[in-house]
Amino acid sequence: MLYGRAAEEGQLRSLLRGAAEGASGALVVHGEAGIGKTALLEHLAAEATGAAAAAGDSAAGGAAGPAGASGPATARVLRTTGIEAETELPFAALHQLLRPALDRLGLLPEPQADALRAAFGLAAPTGQDRFLTGLGVLTLLSEYAGESPLLCLVDDAQWVDRASLDALAFAARRLDSEGVVMVFAVREPVPLGLPELRLDALDREAVAALLADHAGADLPPHVRERVAAEARGNPLALIELPRALSEEQRAGLLGPLPAAPADPTPASRVTAAFGARLGQLPEPTRAALLVAAADDMGDLGVVLTAAGVSAAALEPAETAGLIRLDGAVLTFRHPLVRAAAYRGATLVRRIGAHLALAEVLAGAEHADRRAWHRAAASTGPDEVVARELDAAAERAGGRQGMASASAAHERASQLSPDPADRRRRLVAAAQAAADAGQFQRVAALLRRGGEDSGASGGNASVGNAAAENAELARVRAALELNEGSAVRAVEVLLAAGDGGPTILTEAFHAAQSAGDPDLVERVRARVAAAPGDHPATLTALAAVYGGEPVAAERFEAAARDPGTLFSERFLAAHAVHALADHGRARELAELLLAHCRSHGLLGWQATCLHLLAEAHFALGELQPAARAAEEGLNIAGYAGLDHRACYLRATLAACAAVEGDEPRCRELAGTALEHAREHGLGTAAAQARHALALAHLGAGDAAAALAHLDAADRHPGGPPVLHALVLPELVEAAARAGTARPGAAERLGRWADQCGSPAAHALAARCRALTADDEEAEAFFVAAAAHGERAGGGLELARTRLLHGEWLRRRRRRSDARRVLREALEGFEKAGARPWAERARAELRGTGEVIDATSATGVPLGRLTPQEREVVRLAAAGRSNREIAAQLFLSPRTVGHHLYRAFPKLGVASRDQLAAALAG
Secondary structure, eight states: BTTOOOOHHHHHHHHHHHHTTTTEEEEEESSSSSSSSSHHHHHHHHHHTOOOOSSSTTSSSBBOSSSOOOOOOOOOOEEEEGGHHHHTTTTTTHHHGGGGGGGGGSSSSSHHHHHHHHHHHOOOOOOOOTTTHHHHHHHHHHHHHTTOOOEEESSSSSGHHHHHHHHHHHHTTOOOOSSSSEEEEESSSSOOSSSSSOOOOOHHHHHHHHHHSSSSSSSSSSHHHHHHHHHOOOOOHHHHHHOOHHHHHHTOOOOOOOOOOOOOOOHHHHHHHHHHHHHHHHHHHHHHHHHHHHOOOBBBHHHHHHOOOOOOGGHHHHHHHEEEEEETTTEOOOHHHHHHHHHSHHHHHHHHHHHHHHOOOSSSSHHHHHHHHHHOOOOOOOOOOHHHHHHHHHHHTTTTTHHHHHHHHHHHHHHHHHEEEEEEEEHHHHHHHHHHHHHHHHHHHHHHHHHHOOOOOTTOOOOHHHHHHHHHHHHHHHHHHHHHHHOOOOOOHHOOOOOOOHHHHHHHHHHHHHHHHHHHHOOOOHHHTTTGGGHHHHHHHHHTTTTTOTTTTTHHHHHHHHSSSSHHHHHHHHHHHHHTOOHHHHHHHHHHHHHHTTTTTHHHHHHHHHHHHHHHHTTTTTTHHHHHHHHHHHHHHTTTTTHHHHHHHHHHHHHHHTOOHHHHHHHHHHHHHEEEEETOHHHHHHHHHHHHHHHHHHTTTTHHHHHHHHTTTOTTOOOHHHHHHHHHHHHHHHTTTTOOOTTHHHHHOOOOOOOHOHHHHHHHHHHHHSSSSSHHHHHHHHHHHHHHTTTTHHHHHHHHHHHHHHHHTTTOHHHHHHHHHHHHHHHHHHHHHHHHHHHHHHHHHTTTTTOOOSSOOOOOGGGSSSSHOOOHHHTTTTTHHHHHHHHTTTOHHHHHHHHHHHHHHHHHSSHHHHHHHHHO
């Protein structure tokens, strides 16, 4: 039993009950130091393993009852504790948590297993994307749980290294049906995207009960009241303050209570109380505890050697209950004891402890710890230590511990004697922070880098300075694109001078995101000024943006070349899409996506999935488009890629519009439009408005559609990819509204001539048909259909036939109209475009044809939840549970659970029947 925590106990106990039934859950418990977080975790662990609640006060929670006999184990427990000295050591806490489960690594998909081995230093770094580690954690926990519940406890999460915390939070957010419970204890709330439980001060009744059990019966009532007032309901303070009282104070002769620091919080008073107790220990004991507090690996041999004492020196601290010795492992009773041992020592003694530890921690396996101890002992610039931290940063980056790499580069910068080296390391710290998705930290580092921007002397060569400026520009642009303005991102990149093809490639991306033709032209002109100095892909892209005819085949070889930089490969594939060769673009996007998955490049996956979704959508493949966009949005959300998430929401909104889900379209498009406006993402804003216009067109509201399309077309010279997106809808909406948009059809025609693809010519011919007189219109409709068939048919061909059928019916050519409208209806039903299918039915009825009012688009997938739909679609395509789990960021057990729930809804008994069920 815990004092005054019945409600909290019940909440945690319900998580355990759910795990016993196969459900998973996660919770973040937060509250000030000493408030009882660790006690709550200890109590939960005892219940999970069938043991009685822990007695005593060792976990700062004040357990009340006597220790009971151990019962049968009901769950496995994995534990880790954040250690202040290990905050910058990547994956230290995660390794501690998963160590008992590492024998199951062989059961994981190879990329996930490789990522975890590299993270833990069990294998050479593979260059895997950092997000793959989190997926590996999720799968490993699922495998380790097996058929019994699994409890994972993360204590002192405020000191867990960022790489571990990211991976654990990733797994916790995706728990579903594995029977796994994860509980994090942290002092201040952290944005992990998980449910939270705040521990507040104990009430008066609980305070009285705790003091009655732990303060001693001889403590006078007025002293007891004074202690209760000073402790403010903090359990650890209620336990420790009475222990620190002198005999006179316990007798009621009150002077100031022990610990009257400038900061009178309970945690400060308890720290001071621990400090007073530490001050009574012998000098060798205090020396050993200082060393232990400076590193806190818990390795007894390291502590004794560095402190130069024998094990006997620790006996007084163990007897006083300040530390625990379990074999060769030393742990402090509470983090505040460690804080008191370290902060109570003089600076000279702290420096000596770090130097002694650096001397003892020999060998390559301790290189990172050694570097950080030497850094902690440095009181001024030290290039030797700075280089050691650079090496630690490189090792952390190779293991995808980008937050730790950033911290190492930053500390190395602080120790750099040369101003140029200081600025270079700050830039490296900012780049690593950007890779870790820590954009607030990026901004702070860039501000500091700006303070050193005048330092161009030192030992930096001109070439190094140019490379540094280019890297700094890329970091600033990434920050602007994600949290600032796409326009400013372009300005930053163009101001970098001759940054080479990488800078200009990213400038093209940023300018396209901004949707500003003037910016696009500036980037294009920069490339055109020296075409021989840039890759052929970049030169060809400049020609595309300049309106010159360029065949899509010109980009295909670059997109397929594995020896080309991946960013250039993606740029080439995107150019193919911009030239309206959507079938080829889809194929290239799938190729690049396969590369990302096989190499664990999850960060790039969101970008490739967006291209794949757009290609599917352009081909009228709505369900695959939505599937790709949903997966991309999941990745973008985890990676903090807000700008990419904005685009993906716009794509999903367009899918929802065509499928007839207007509320979902409005929600997604509204969110995308708001973000796009705030961050100058003109192209994303245009795509969101295009989605809203589609919804209005499907509902027959041409005027509302036209308002959105006019806003989307405010930059007529914008990126070519927008022409195919906006102009066909603009011409159609204007025609339906009985108005005109002069020049829109002609602009689309010029773009089609530039592309030369059947899809582009089909759109241009359809728009000319809508704006031509009767003598020419039919010829354009026929030409549009012919081009559409060569492009592969699909949704756009069905829309052309619908418009043609409407045109024929209004001219009383009912027989011709029926034939065309039947083909249109078939195309809409195949695509799942409900609003357009209903329009085609209405037109067919207008020709006198009797038609069934039921919709063939009522596919059985509508009976499933969104998550079940994704799982079923992949299972029907022949993917295994493990493959589906890797793609959807789920555990294999959760995939199996979704299939188990989906089969009855679809009326099937096995996955072999799924494809037929979906086709029906």
